[in-house]
Amino acid sequence: MSWLQAVVRCGIVAVALIGAAGDRAVAQSYPDRPIRLLVGFGPGGATDITFRKLADLASKQLGQPIIIENKPGAGATLAPSTMAKNDSPNGYTIAAATAGLLRYPYMQKVDWDPISDFTWIAGLGGYTFVLAVNADSPFKTVADLVSFAKANPGHATIATAGAGTTMHLLTEALAGMAGVEITHVGYRSSSEAGTAVLGGHAMATVDAVGTILPYTESSKMRILLSFDPQAVDWLPGVRTAKSLGYDLVYPAPYGLVGPKDMPPEIVSRLYQAFKTAAESDEYRLLLKTLRQTAWNRSPAEYEQWAREFYVSERSLVERAKLLRQP
Structure with missing residues (x-):
């Protein structure tokens, strides 16, 4: 190795060491x-x-x-x-x-x-995800909603917090497994989707149970099913999608x-x-x-x-x- 090559190599190593030391210093002061x-x-x-x-x-x-x-x-x-x-x-x-x-x-x-x-x-x-309806809804069970959707293709409306969200995917997958056509209505947030159901602008919603519980506790909504692996005691009477024959555990x-x-x-x-x-x-x-x-x-x-x-x-x-x- 020539003396010039040695000098260049040493310079590269020095720069690398200075850069590494600088990164460590920035990380140590983080966040400022x-x-x-x-x-x-x-x-x-x-x-x-x-x-x-x-x-x-x-x-x-x-x-x-x-x-x-x-x-x-x-x-x-x-x-x-x-x-x-x-x-x-x-x-x-x-x-x-x-x-x-x-x-x-x-x-x-x-x-x-x-x-x-x-x-x-x-x-x-x-999250735990659930399907819920307005407390005044005529749908008492998932079977009721599915029967309506079969008799009225495209007229069953389900609101979620937006297209492409987990809630949207579960909505479409459930509809596909049930063999029905539903209309998905995507909003910008869960609160907007919940408001749509409460106001009668959508028949049901799929969302995280934590979003739905305040509505059920105030008797404004009713949960029809959950997408958990098995039923839980804090949702008495609520069946899982799997127990109803839909292979959706999510x-x-x-x-x-x-x-x-x-x-x-x-x-x-x-x-x-x-x-x-x-x-x-x-x-x-x-x-x-x-x-x-x-x-x-x-x-x-x-x-x-x-x-x-x-x-x-x-x-x-x-x-x-x-x-x-x-």
Whole structure:
């Protein structure tokens, strides 16, 4: 090796070491300003409530406020996909991730990759989904709704928090398995969908049970079925879709993602803060109130789950007859 080559090599090593030291210094000072957390649903629904509480609790661990920005649309993928395309992986913009992130590319052509364009930070919890109607509805059972839909093709209306969401997919899959034609009505948030049912603008809604419970507790809605693996004692008399002959078991986890290539030190800092938040008594009380489940996954575990779920999710899209054409 010539003396010139040796000098160049030493210079490259020095630059690399300086860069690594700089990255560590940035990570050690993180965060030194507020953090944005993008949520793909409108205000008032279970997802919004959940992440507002997590953000509040995690901010106490991080020493900086976490500001929620609601960005509904594109099956709840507008928030994370916008972040992935536009924001730096410095930890100051992160996003809520729901199952739709790993499903929407099967339904619509997208300009982002559901796995490689994200840093998977933390798995945090899971939903129970239910089908509910207005308390004054003539539909007392799922069979009543199915009978109406068979006699009146396209006239049975089911509201959800938006096209491409888990609630939409469950609606279409249930209709397909029942052999009926329904009209899906997508809104910008769960609260809007619930209001539509209460106002008689839609006959039923599919949503997270935590969104529906306030309506049932005030005798404004009635739950007809759940999509849990088995019946639960806190929903007395409510059958599961599976027990009624529909092969739909769907507890959907949610978590936190960032833009791709986030520094591991920052990912770890966020994971620990949100893990502590999710394990707090205050958050566990909210989980109980919303009837959600704890689901803690480390960054590596969360990414592995995402890769596997992305593969399996295609079958639900196919059953709902929403698979996009090439």
